[in-house]
Amino acid sequence: MNLRTLMLGASTAALLCGFAHAETLTIATVNNGDMIRMQGLTDDFTTKNPDIQVEWVTLEENVLRERVTTDIATKGGQYDIVTIGNYEVPIWAKQGWLVALDGLGDDYDVDDLLPAIRGGLSLDGKLYAAPFYGESAMIMYRKDLFEKAGLTMPDSPTWEFIGEAARKITDRDADVNGICLRGKAGWGENMAFLTALDNSFGGRWFDENWQPQFDQPEWKASLQFYVDMMKDAGPQGASSNGFNENLTLFQQGKCGMWIDATVAASFVSNPNDSTVADKVGYAIFPDTGNGNHGHWLWSWNLAVPASSTKAEAAQKFISWATDKAYTELVASKEGWANVPPGTRTSLYKNAEYQKAAPFAAPTLAAMDAADITKPSVKPVPYTGGQFVAIPEFQSLGTTVGQLFSAVLAGQSSVDDALAQAQTIAVREMTRAGYIK
């Protein structure tokens, strides 16, 4: 056996040992554009960390929640990183289901995270998930239709103005609806918008004693306003429309205004998909003159379940995916307009991003205006802007959403729906032990 053979054997053994020690991270995520982009860029991470391999599990949003909840609750250990919303993070952190992210590295700039987003992902001063992208809600409107109607969007529009403008620019013959809003039932669909709307009308889900507030005048005023406006200026079949349906309508020039997640701005301003890309203006979520702009705040975040045995490697990946360097990586490969928005202050100070993304300033304004610790002008016992951060909200929100969607479809009245919502909410909150 000569030296060359010996060396070759030793190298092969070393290589095999290297592979044997390589850790594989299993990451559960949803099929959003930014997540798909991240999957495509994984090589950058594995090249820098050859001892870590990455496998992706992409699931439908609700299946992902159910799968991950089952796995974490039973300590199945199937996932090393999970993609979850800022609704789940505080609830799961309190349950001890998530690992505190204290191993993101010295270079990781935590202070650069937008304060509102960071606050929603922290418990007792510890970060339990790192934001991958974030969003608030704002008005996207057609500047050409506004000009034609002789309207000017104010810096801080009121709902009264929005209602009038929606009716004025509606042109059924030309297939233009004054406003498109979510109507599809679901806690993350119509109830996200209606909760933010009610916040801006001065309403709230629960008072300080967890008593449901659907019997209060604010809910009646906001729901009636929504239904009337949609009847006069909304698209046909609006009770089936969610984010995706309204996105299509707006991109095809069939909506004068669309009030929804800020992340939509990058879709409607993309000339490859949108026929109105160069005609879109942006404005802050309306209020009723009370300074409350709905407090909509959502982020998709990466977290490490307590059942993972690879927490250290998982935090390395999270640090890579949510750091400033990742933003620059995406920008270099796919352009600044495609970087994940809504998580870092530095991105909004970046001149190149501001140039590539005309919606950057209104997005930041919307996110800065959101305070999930004070969603209503009245005191509340919960946190959350367009949701209530309690475990019962998913089920309750969807049930109430079905009642309100039925009102929009003309199957019941505002009063009946509110009365039923109040009865159901009282029953559920009593059963869950919030109301003694």
Added chain:
Amino acid sequence: MARAVSNRRKTIATIVAWLVALIIFFPILYTVLTSLKTEPEAIQGFSLVPSFTLESYVTVHTQRDYFKPFMNSVVLSLGSTLLALLVAVPAAWSMAFSPTRRTKDILLWMLSTKMMPAVAVLVPIYLIFRDFGLLDTRIGLTIMLTLINLPIVVWMLYTYFREIPGEILEAARMDGASLWGEIVYVLTPMAVPGIASTMLLNIILAWNEAFWTIRLTTTNAAPLTAFITSFSSPQGLFWAKLSAASTLAIAPILIMGWFSQKQLVRGLTFGAVK
């Protein structure tokens, strides 16, 4: 006159049969048509005229690996079917040819397990899989699919076996056939059409199972059902891509069903025509 009435009846029956077939097949047809549309077209509303673009197939192919989940589907559906037959043939034989007072109760009890909502046992099953290290393994999922389809397999085989005269088996026994020989050399050849159709139906059921296959797998054992669900998106258009993924997932089983339809129909009507 009688012939005219008979012909009219035949025509009506044919039209009704075609209508029913069209209604049943329509969701599959619409899925295929949607997969050939652009994303904005797909969400626009009802339309039977696609722009015949293949962009969704290209995206699906670029984004995800099709081969691994496809192979998992093949292994799981074939494996669970063979395992189910291995258990079900002797079980159905004993119930068909040596029934007791409790046989019918047992059969009904077996079928009643199918009436239980799967989600009700999700956590206990998940815990068992975790403790036995079966999560995300082909062997675990094969056992699971075998168990959930076993009642139907036993029931179908029991129905076919009941059509076979017991005297033939008795004659074999008198000629000195062992129990094994009786099942393998006498019963099985006579019940081939029934066993084949049971097999085919079980393969289809296992291929399409989407509750356990999504919930008990992550990356290694995930079949095509998990492949499909990965294309649903909360923010962004996805209907055309989802339809393309669904078409790719159902294509193999559709082709198999097309080529084996004679055996399938023969087996399914085996008891009725006797």
